Amino acid sequence: MKKTWMVTGTSTGFGKELASLLAQKENINLVATARNLTDLDYLDQYDQGQIKKVKLDVVNHDEVKAAVNEATSAFESIDVLVNNAGLGYFGTFEESDLESVKYMMDVNVWGLVDLTRLILPTMRKQKSGAIVNFSSIGGLYSFPTLSFYHATKYAVEGISESLQKEVEPMNIKVMIVEPSGFRTDWAGRSSEKILPEIGDYKFLTEFLNGNIEGAHNEPGDPKVAAEIIFDQVENNYEALPLRLPLGKAASNLAIEKYEESLKNFKSLREISVSADK
Numbered sequence: 663m664k665k666t667w668m669v670t671g672t673s674t675g676f677g678k679e680l681a682s683l684l685a686q687k688e689n690i691n692l693v694a695t696a697r698n699l700t701d702l703d704y705l706d707q708y709d710q711g712q713i714k715k716v717k718l719d720v721v722n723h724d725e726v727k728a729a730v731n732e733a734t735s736a737f738e739s740i741d742v743l744v745n746n747a748g749l750g751y752f753g754t755f756e757e758s759d760l761e762s763v764k765y766m767m768d769v770n771v772w773g774l775v776d777l778t779r780l781i782l783p784t785m786r787k788q789k790s791g792a793i794v795n796f797s798s799i800g801g802l803y804s805f806p807t808l809s810f811y812h813a814t815k816y817a818v819e820g821i822s823e824s825l826q827k828e829v830e831p832m833n834i835k836v837m838i839v840e841p842s843g844f845r846t847d848w849a850g851r852s853s854e855k856i857l858p859e860i861g862d863y864k865f866l867t868e869f870l871n872g873n874i875e876g877a878h879n880e881p882g883d884p885k886v887a888a889e890i891i892f893d894q895v896e897n898n899y900e901a902l903p904l905r906l907p908l909g910k911a912a913s914n915l916a917i918e919k920y921e922e923s924l925k926n927f928k929s930l931r932e933i934s935v936s937a938d939k
């Protein structure tokens with residue numbers, strides 16, 4: 663039986679690479695979603711009736727509902743949901759524009775939540791399915807000038823980890839993807855950047871400019887990332903990892919974060935447990 667993958671944000675970056683890969687696979691139906699359907703013309707060359715393009719802005723609840731209806735009526739099942747659509751935001755905690763970061767939270771977190779909650783009934787009925795949530799190494803490890811981006815990705819991590827424990831008995835898997843820098847539009851057009859104006863934060867200007875200048879030259883190849891994600895879901899379904907760091911920096915920082923945390927928790931062990939009386 664054919665498996666159906668539904669992927670958000672397939673206009674550029676990881677989403678586009680994943681959609682291109684899926685569109686060329688046998689036995690895969692693809693629901694490719696984007697805010698602007700003309701961005702998905704690249705899929706036409708592969709379309710033999712197995713591809714459904716759906717307009718979807720993940721913060722528009724009516725569009726989310728309609729997208730789920732279109733997907734479930736086009737194909738028999740929804741086997742894999744990839745919540746990929748996302749934005750970034752660079753700015754110090756004090757100087758970030760709260761309207762903008764709340765909107766990023768809407769896209770990165772509430773959009774993912776909305777779509778996942780509407781897909782889950784189908785997966786529960788099927789008693790199978792995989793939910794692949796794009797976090798970031800920034801969902802585990804924090805840098806300056808990214809506090810609110812981290813807030814969105816830490817939220818994705820917490821939601822995903824908890825959800826995994828709820829849906830495991832229904833044979834539904836959850837995988838969190840944690841990339842480091844990849845050559846997509848994320849650090850470019852998808853991330854607003856606010857340079858520090860408060861003198862005390864000027865020391866972060868160089869770090870922020872480094873990110874702006876590094877956009878599109880990151881070490882990670884999103885095509886390879888798409889292949890790894892596909893391979894994990896299709897060939898490692900039973901042992902799907904909850905967390906999948908992608909890229910050397912992601913792997914290094916994930917290990918560093920957990921090793922440091924482990925050391926810290928062990929050194930505090932006596933004090934920590936002493937609080938239970």
Ligand SMILES: NC(=O)c1ccc[n+]([C@@H]2O[C@H](COP(=O)([O-])OP(=O)(O)OC[C@H]3O[C@@H](n4cnc5c(N)ncnc54)[C@H](OP(=O)(O)O)[C@@H]3O)[C@@H](O)[C@H]2O)c1
Pocket residue numbers: 670671672673674675676677696697698701718719720721746747748749750769796797798799840841842843844845846847848849851852880
């Ligand atoms: N690239 C990296 O270095 C990196 C590292 C860690 C994590 N990530 C994560 O990877 C995911 C994909 O980003 P990317 O790197 O592939 O960047 P990208 O090339 O900029 O792609 C972002 C995608 O999200 C879509 N999007 C933005 N707002 C949306 C909304 N309201 N509704 C629906 N779609 C929306 C964009 O659509 P439009 O074309 O309409 O704007 C685009 O398709 C994000 O969650 C990002 O946080 C990226």
